[in-house]
Amino acid sequence: MYKEQDIYLKDNTLTVKKDVYPLSKILTIEAKELRLKDQLIRILCISLAVSAVGWAFLPIVGPVLMLIGALFAVLTSKKYELRAEFSGTDESGDHWAPLARGRRAEEFALFKTIAESIDR
Known part of the structure; x- marks a missing residue:
């Protein structure tokens, strides 16, 4: 704070x-x-960035990492x-x-x- x-x-x-x-x-x-649109854009960007790492090295974990990234973005939203x-x-x-x-x-x-x- x-x-x-x-x-x-x-x-x-x-x-x-x-x-x-x-x-x-x-x-x-x-x-x-910050409005809902701002939050959704942030959630999408973070989840895509995190999942890109998974898709690059082990494609099977890409969707899981996308969910983890979205959850992280929601929990850290302001x-x-x-x-x-x-x-x-x-x-x-x-x-x-x-x-x-x-x-x-x-x-x-x-x-x-x-x-x-x-x-x-």
Whole structure:
């Protein structure tokens, strides 16, 4: 669970636990409530990635690993996310990255507070 001392602004940087992000690299930041579609995409991606290992080495365990991956994704799912859009440093362009994820409404309130204080 994230607390106020875990996420804070200081000297033009955003600190999330031990990770430090310079505000000059952040284009946009938002607190997002993850919907069913977001969860299903995450579950599908994780289960396919895990099953690909099985299909590559021993095809008979591929479906079992897919179920294990889906179960893992469901058990580790979060409801809220603080994410930022970073400016690209090469030809890949700008990209979104999750900074923190949480399950409780208190965490979402903290994420919204941080997003509103950084939003330009």
